[in-house]
Structures are given as structure tokens and as C-alpha cells.
Amino acid sequence: MCGLDTHTDDGARKASYAAKPNESVVSLKLVSTIMPRGAAVRPMTYQFALGLALLLTVIVAATGALPIAVLIAAFAMPIVYIVYLYDVNLWEDEPVLVTGLAFLLTAVVGGLWTWLWLTLRGPVAPESSWDADAMAPTITGFLIAAVLAPVIGEAIRQVGPVVLASRPEFDDLMDGLTFGVISGVAFATADTLVKHWPLITGGYAGATDAPTWISLLVLEGFVKPLVMGTATGIACAEFSGLGEGYDGFTPRYFRGVAAAVGANVLFSGGTYLLGFLGNQVLALVLSILWGLAILAVLILRIRTALHRGLMEAALESTARARGVGPGLEFCPSCEMPLLPEAQFCSNCGVSVRAAGKVPHAHAAGTTPSTEEAQS
Numbered sequence: 001m002c003g004l005d006t007h008t009d010d011g012a013r014k015a016s017y018a019a020k021p022n023e024s025v026v027s028l029k030l031v032s033t034i035m036p037r038g039a040a041v042r043p044m045t046y047q048f049a050l051g052l053a054l055l056l057t058v059i060v061a062a063t064g065a066l067p068i069a070v071l072i073a074a075f076a077m078p079i080v081y082i083v084y085l086y087d088v089n090l091w092e093d094e095p096v097l098v099t100g101l102a103f104l105l106t107a108v109v110g111g112l113w114t115w116l117w118l119t120l121r122g123p124v125a126p127e128s129s130w131d132a133d134a135m136a137p138t139i140t141g142f143l144i145a146a147v148l149a150p151v152i153g154e155a156i157r158q159v160g161p162v163v164l165a166s167r168p169e170f171d172d173l174m175d176g177l178t179f180g181v182i183s184g185v186a187f188a189t190a191d192t193l194v195k196h197w198p199l200i201t202g203g204y205a206g207a208t209d210a211p212t213w214i215s216l217l218v219l220e221g222f223v224k225p226l227v228m229g230t231a232t233g234i235a236c237a238e239f240s241g242l243g244e245g246y247d248g249f250t251p252r253y254f255r256g257v258a259a260a261v262g263a264n265v266l267f268s269g270g271t272y273l274l275g276f277l278g279n280q281v282l283a284l285v286l287s288i289l290w291g292l293a294i295l296a297v298l299i300l301r302i303r304t305a306l307h308r309g310l311m312e313a314a315l316e317s318t319a320r321a322r323g324v325g326p327g328l329e330f331c332p333s334c335e336m337p338l339l340p341e342a343q344f345c346s347n348c349g350v351s352v353r354a355a356g357k358v359p360h361a362h363a364a365g366t367t368p369s370t371e372e373a374q375s
Contacts, residue, residue, distance in 0.1 A: 017029075017032065017303060017307055025303050025304060025307045026300060026303070026304075027303070028296055028299055028300070029299075029303075030050075030226070030299065031046045031047055031050075032303075033230070033299050033302050033303050033306075034177075034178075034181045034226070034229060034230060034233065034302075035081075035084050035178075036174050036177070036178075036306060037084075037174060037178070045083075045087070046080060046083070046084055049079075049080045049083060050076075050080055053072065053076035053077075053079070053080065053222075054076070054218070054222060056072050056076075057069055057072050057073045057076065057214075057217050057218065057221055057222075058214050058217075058218070060072060061073075061210065061213040061214045061216075061217050062210045062213075062214060063210075064204055064205045064206040064208075064209075064210065064213070065204060065205075066199045066200070066202065066203075066204070066205045066213060067199070067200045067201070067202070067203065069213065069217055070192070070193075070196050070199050070200050070217065070221075071200065072221070073192065073217040073218075073220060073221025073222070074189045074192040074193050074220075074221060075189060076221055076222070077185040077188070077189070077221070077222070077225040077226070077229070078103065078182075078185050078186060078189055081181065081182055081185060085098070085178075085182075098164065098170075098179075102160045102161065102164060102179050102182040102183055102186065103160075103182060103186045104186075105159065105160050106156060106157055106159070106160050106182075106183045106186040106187050106190075107186040107187065107189055107190040108190070109156050109159075110153065110156050110157070110186070110187035110190040110191060111190030111191070111193065111194050113149075113152055113153060113156055114149075114153075114190065114191045114194040114195060115194050117144055117145070117148060117149045117152075118194070118195065120144060121140070121141055121144040121145055122141075136276060137272065137273055137276050141272070142269065142272060142273070145268060145269075145272045146265060146268045146269035146272045146273075147265060147269075149268060150261060150264035150265050150267075150268045151261055151265070153187060153191075153228075153264065154231070154232065154235075154257065154260050154261045154264055156187065157180070157183040157184055157187050157228065157232045158183070158232065158235065158236070158257065160179065160182075160183050161176065161179035161180045161182070161183050161232070161236040161239070162236070162239055164179050165179060165236060165239050165240045165246050166246055166248070171240055171246040172240060173237055173240050173241065173306070173309050173310075174237075174306070175240060176233075176236040176237045176238075176239055176240025176241075176246070177233045177234075177236060177237040177240075177302065177306065178233070179236055180229065180232040180233030180234070180235060180236030180237065181229035181230065181232065181233045182229070183229075183232050183236075184225060184226075184227075184228035184229030184230070184231065184232040184233065185225040185226075185228070185229045187228055188220075188224050188225035188228050188229070189225070191224070192220045192221060192224070195220070196216075196220065211281045212280050212281055212284065215281055215284035215285055215288065216284055218288060219271070219284055219287050219288050219291065223287075223288055223291035223292060223295065224267075224291065226291075226295050227263065227264065227267050227291050227294055227295050227298065228264065230295060230298040230299060230302055231259070231260035231261075231263040231264055231298055232260055233302060234256050234259055234260055234298065234301060234302055234305070235253060235256035235257040235259070235260045236256075237256070237302070237305065237306070237309075238250070238252045238253040238255070238256035239253045239256075259301075263294055263297075263298055266294055267290070267291055267294050270287065270290040270291075271287040271290065271291070274286050274287045274290065275287070
């Protein structure tokens, strides 16, 4: 036995995503990224739910029934996630706690914050109303909408997931990721309702501006919550970490928060500036494409981190079950845990005799991080 995979030289196993082995790690599969617990069981359920919500939003917006269309777009992602959580029984015996902290707390505080910064900024950008007075961006408007709003918003989105992930029953890596996504979509829902309340109370708008309304609601109801959710999920996954207990407020967590803030600043800044293009539909379509580009980067980052984390956790669990104590050793090549008396790494196949087995920082009792998966 040489320890090498005879079918492929993929030492990092990027061709087989740990949460759903028939997918590649480097792919833009949304459901298996943000809903990893149910991805291998009933992925079509969530894909169908998302597709149906998007289709209904487009159809209703095209008819000009904006109050209904805005409500569908605003609540589509939270409803799909509630279905997912019930389906995988993630709430266990504490649905009120999870609902209150992950959904309601974030939504209420997020809505208040959106109202506050919109009031502070004033009518200086078209995204709050397509009849805004300003014809060009301002420094103050940009700093408020593209810097202050996303920075404080990310801090708000961290509160509920961090509290939940610090509890023993919710300290798993995928729990932290999931709670982060929940918090992001809940915040986005409140943000959309506050920003576009005039559309909800304005009644039937007619089908004349259908392309504008469709583009606006796709951006606000689907692209925005996914960007916010995946960004927050990255940081919350770092807070949870791997192994027993949660990693907490480590440098990795704060780097994850910084990455989440950076993604949201880029998204908010891009949509703010694009909002001043003369053509409203073009501005919204470009904003959608800008958001999707950021989302693609976030998805790849989450998938890489989750894949590495799940594989490392599985190998370490197997080694512990076979009697390995605190002196757990790691592969000199890929740094994955080694099984007892292993001659070859179970992950990459390298001979451990080719280079001495190395001690690892996690062998002393700390847990491996998802940050290593991102380097």
C-alpha cells in the first residue's frame, strides 16, 4: 500500500466536497454552501423553494402589484431558511431561543439601524426613492451608506449568532455558519422593508416600469440577503471553530468579521455609486451583477473552509476514537490529523516517513480553525 489515490492526484480532495461528495469544492453551488446539513438529503427541496420565490417575485412585480411583490421578496429567504431549519431539526428543543436571537433580534435592531442611517443620510441617493433630488453622489452620503451602515450592520448581525454559538448545543462549525446566514437574511428583510416602505404602502403601481421593479426586487430580495448572509456566516463559523466547545473571540474570528465587513462595504459602495447612473434599469442590473460577483467569492471561501473543517474534524474524531490522546500528530504535507500508527496520510496519501510527523498547535487542546482552509 503506497497510500496514494490510484484514481486521482487530487491530494486536497477538491473534486469531492465534504458536505456533498458529488460536487466539487470549487463550484458555485448555493444550496450545499449555505444549507450544508440538508444538501446531501433533499437539496431539490430548497432549490425549488428558492426558485419558486424568485419566480413569484418576478411575476408579481411585472404586474405592478408592488406591495405584494416587495413582501414576497423581503420574506422569501427567511421562509426558505425556516423550512430548512425545521427539515434538519437544527433548532432541536429550543425553537423560541433560536427564532428570537437569530431572526427577531437581528431584524428588529437591523430595521431600527436602517431607519436611523437613512434619516441621517437624507435623500441623497436614488436607492431609497427613484424620485430623489440628488443627481450625483456626495462624500457624506457615500461614507454613511457605504461605510458606516455596513460596519454597524455587521456588528448587529454578529450578536445573535455569537450568543447562540456559545451554547453547548449550538457550538458546531456548521451551526455557526447557519446562524450567521440566518442573521444576514433577517437583517436584509428588515432593511428592505424599511427602505421600501413607500412601495408597500403606495398601492398598485402599474406595469409600465416592470423592468425597474423586477430588477430592484431581485437585488433587494435575493442578492442582498445572500451577500449579507454568506459574509456573516464566514465570521460566525470562525467563532464556532471545530472540536468540542467554541473557539470564541480569536484573531481568526476578528479576521472573519473584517472579511464580512469588507464584502458588505464593497457591495454597498458599488450599489450606491451605480445608483446614480442615468438609466435606472441599467443601474440595477449592474448592481445585481456586482452583488453576484461578490457572492461568488464568498461562496468559494465558505466551501473551502467548510470542506477543510469537516475533513479535519472527521479524521480527528476517528483518531480520538482509536485511543489517541493529547499527542495527536498531523501530516507534514497537508496538516490533517494522522490515525494511530499511520504510515500514510489518510487525506493526501503522503508517506509520513518521508518527513517526520509534526506536532500541531491543536494537539495541545485547542481546536483547528477554518482560517487555515482559507490560506
